[in-house]
Amino acid sequence: MKQQLIRLTEQALGKLVGLQKLTVTELPEVQLERTKDKKHGDFACNIAMVLAKAAGMNPRQIAELVVGALEDNAVISKVEIAGPGFINFFLSEAASRQVVIDVLQQQDQYGLSKVGAGKKVQVEFVSANPTGPLHVGHGRGAAYGSVVSSLLKAVGFDVHREYYVNDAGRQMDILATSVWLRYLEACGEQIPFPSNGYRGGYVQDIAEMLLQQQGDKLLHAASKVFSDIPADEPQGGDKEAHIDALTEKAKTILGEKHYRLVFDIGLNAILSDIRDDLAEFGAEYDQWFSERSLVESGVVETAIEQLKQANVMYQQDGAWWFKSTDFGDEKDRVVIRDNGQPTYFASDIAYHLNKYQRGFDRIIDIWGADHHGYIPRVRAAMDAMQQDISQLNVLLVQFAVLYRGSEKVGMSTRSGEFVTLRELRDEVGKDAARFFYVLRSADQHMDFDLELAKSQSNDNPVYYVQYAHARVCSVFRQLQERGGEWTPESGQQNLQLLTQPQEQDLFTMLSRYPEVLELAALNHAPHLLAHYLMDLARDFHTYYNAHHFIVDEAELSQARLCLVAAVRQVIANGLAVLGVSAPESM
RNA sequence: GCGCCUGUAGCUCAGUUGGAUAGAGUGUCAGUUUCCGAAGCUGAAGGUCACAGGUUCGAUUCCUGUCAGGCGCGCCA
Numbered sequence: 001m002k003q004q005l006i007r008l009t010e011q012a013l014g015k016l017v018g019l020q021k022l023t024v025t026e027l028p029e030v031q032l033e034r035t036k037d038k039k040h041g042d043f044a045c046n047i048a049m050v051l052a053k054a055a056g057m058n059p060r061q062i063a064e065l066v067v068g069a070l071e072d073n074a075v076i077s078k079v080e081i082a083g084p085g086f087i088n089f090f091l092s093e094a095a096s097r098q099v100v101i102d103v104l105q106q107q108d109q110y111g112l113s114k115v116g117a118g119k120k121v122q123v124e125f126v127s128a129n130p131t132g133p134l135h136v137g138h139g140r141g142a143a144y145g146s147v148v149s150s151l152l153k154a155v156g157f158d159v160h161r162e163y164y165v166n167d168a169g170r171q172m173d174i175l176a177t178s179v180w181l182r183y184l185e186a187c188g189e190q191i192p193f194p195s196n197g198y199r200g201g202y203v204q205d206i207a208e209m210l211l212q213q214q215g216d217k218l219l220h221a222a223s224k225v226f227s228d229i230p231a232d233e234p235q236g237g238d239k240e241a242h243i244d245a246l247t248e249k250a251k252t253i254l255g256e257k258h259y260r261l262v263f264d265i266g267l268n269a270i271l272s273d274i275r276d277d278l279a280e281f282g283a284e285y286d287q288w289f290s291e292r293s294l295v296e297s298g299v300v301e302t303a304i305e306q307l308k309q310a311n312v313m314y315q316q317d318g319a320w321w322f323k324s325t326d327f328g329d330e331k332d333r334v335v336i337r338d339n340g341q342p343t344y345f346a347s348d349i350a351y352h353l354n355k356y357q358r359g360f361d362r363i364i365d366i367w368g369a370d371h372h373g374y375i376p377r378v379r380a381a382m383d384a385m386q387q388d389i390s391q392l393n394v395l396l397v398q399f400a401v402l403y404r405g406s407e408k409v410g411m412s413t414r415s416g417e418f419v420t421l422r423e424l425r426d427e428v429g430k431d432a433a434r435f436f437y438v439l440r441s442a443d444q445h446m447d448f449d450l451e452l453a454k455s456q457s458n459d460n461p462v463y464y465v466q467y468a469h470a471r472v473c474s475v476f477r478q479l480q481e482r483g484g485e486w487t488p489e490s491g492q493q494n495l496q497l498l499t500q501p502q503e504q505d506l507f508t509m510l511s512r513y514p515e516v517l518e519l520a521a522l523n524h525a526p527h528l529l530a531h532y533l534m535d536l537a538r539d540f541h542t543y544y545n546a547h548h549f550i551v552d553e554a555e556l557s558q559a560r561l562c563l564v565a566a567v568r569q570v571i572a573n574g575l576a577v578l579g580v581s582a583p584e585s586m
Numbered sequence: 587g588c589g590c591c592u593g594u595a596g597c598u599c600a601g602u603u604g605g606a607u608a609g610a611g612u613g614u615c616a617g618u619u620u621c622c623g624a625a626g627c628u629g630a631a632g633g634u635c636a637c638a639g640g641u642u643c644g645a646u647u648c649c650u651g652u653c654a655g656g657c658g659c660g661c662c663a
């Protein structure tokens with residue numbers, strides 16, 4: 001509909017330029033927007049004001065010309081010039097009620113578009129280290145990432161969702177060490193548990209599992225393990241040096257094969273927990289990409305070699321540095337440490353290069369806001385390797401600050417004091433949690449009150465939307481109980497009977513859905529869809545309270561049933577994109 | 587100190603990429619059910635859009651500065 005009006009306006013402008021009634025060198029893009037106020041019609045166009053300067057005429061004059069040049073058509077019933085020079089379009093009744101027929105015909109396809117057709121886009125999200133269960137902070141990224149993916153899919157993109165598994169690197173070594181130490185404890189050894197180790201109870205569970213599987217095969221005396229280990233922080237030492245030394249000791253005492261055994265049992269236990277957690281939360285993935293596979297297949301090495309050949313690497317203090325300052329970063333970055341170990345950055349360079357090589361038109365990384373300082377160096381590396389960095393899009397999700405009532409809740413994976421995503425789901429349910437997360441724009445700090453989210457109160461807007469859907473279902477159940485029947489064909493032939501203001505409002509609201517979907521997708525802004533659904537639900541509830549749908553006049557009744565069926569369809573479509581269920585009763 | 591994000595109703599947040607009289611939920615107050623689900627609906631009150639300049643037909647939106655909050659600034663990930 002919107003596109004149709006834009007085309008009409010463009011035609012009118014073209015005609016005016018052709019007749020030299022309007023003298024401009026270049027025509028700007030015609031912008032049409034929904035009006036806030038019904039008095040201003042359905043759509044407003046500001047083209048006259050935009051052109052005023054270039055054409056050397058006053059806006060209202062231009063508007064007059066444009067309106068005069070509009071071709072006859074069936075969709076516009078009235079055009080007005082208002083304010084400083086707005087052109088206000090009023091849709092014809094036939095055009096505005098057409099949406100009901102469209103929705104009922106297209107069903108779950110209604111609203112989908114093809115703006116992204118033929119383009120491959122990769123979306124990477126969550127990618128939390130498999131060193132512990134997901135917490136509520138990851139939940140926001142999971143909800144956001146999965147909905148952004150669905151939105152892009154809905155507007156035609158070929159979407160590939162991916163989780164980058166950090167199964168290599170120091171943090172994983174620390175996890176493996178923590179598991180082993182807990183295992184030794186379970187075998188009866190007295191262990192001063194390192195302050196920088198992973199202290200969560202799940203580590204003990206994994207250690208227990210290890211003990212059951214392997215017996216005391218991996219048992220070594222604590223005195224042997226802790227000999228020649230530098231002091232931990234509480235004893236006045238350095239906690240990092242302490243844990244690193246313990247890791248080294250674990251590797252030497254256990255040997256590569258047994259160390260890997262400990263490492264893998266931890267990795268697999270936690271990773272499968274994360275997979276289940278995300279699947280139950282409705283965050284689906286097409287691929288789980290292993291960092292270790294990059295390292296072991298030599299891809300990381302190749303990427304670094306490529307940087308060296310591009311002459312953007314240098315050696316200093318025994319380490320290899322990437323000259324990221326040449327590409328806009330604040331300082332140069334270490335890629336290979338003086339001990340020969342590649343940094344996290346090294347595998348990330350390889351991973352991103354790999355993304356490009358897989359031929360995606362757009363690459364979307366969804367990261368927590370605390371990683372924002374990391375963006376310039378990744379872009380720099382891709383730039384240095386002559387990749388098109390405009391294809392790389394990093395979206396930041398701001399932190400959710402947790403509250404319990406009015407009390408702030410601290411979060412740290414290491415200390416083990418955190419609220420897990422699973423706990424949240426158990427208490428609020430998937431639907432409420434997802435909707436709650438996605439209600440705010442991602443770049444907005446979010447106060448997440450656990451008490452509020454956990455309470456099954458009406459404060460949670462998801463119920464409001466779901467209730468609208470259930471209510472329509474209830475109407476059709478009621479119809480059946482009364483022995484009535486819905487005949488869509490007859491209803492669609494009588495839509496002209498829907499003249500109530502609430503009915504007109506719903507026409508407008510329903511026809512906005514495709515626009516909202518596209519806007520939300522292209523702006524990576526799921527909250528626009530969530531807010532739209534609340535607005536649609538509100539308009540429906542208002543209608544419901546003002547009029548009965550099952551009435552004696554058969555034609556009117558059928559027409560109204562068509563309208564509310566269309567409302568139900570659009571709510572279901574929108575909720576499906578958000579990954580929230582649309583219950584038939586609640 | 588530098589960089590990124592943010593500042594809108596008592597609280598939590600929207601604001602259609604610069605448009606017309608700045609909106610919703612919640613909370614407060616007042617109404618509403620012989621009638622398809624009251625998890626609903628109707629109305630009232632509530633604002634110096636942090637502050638000061640600038641850009642133009644027009645600024646909550648863009649630019650500059652100030653103030654306030656969050657995050658980042660490792661050979662951690």
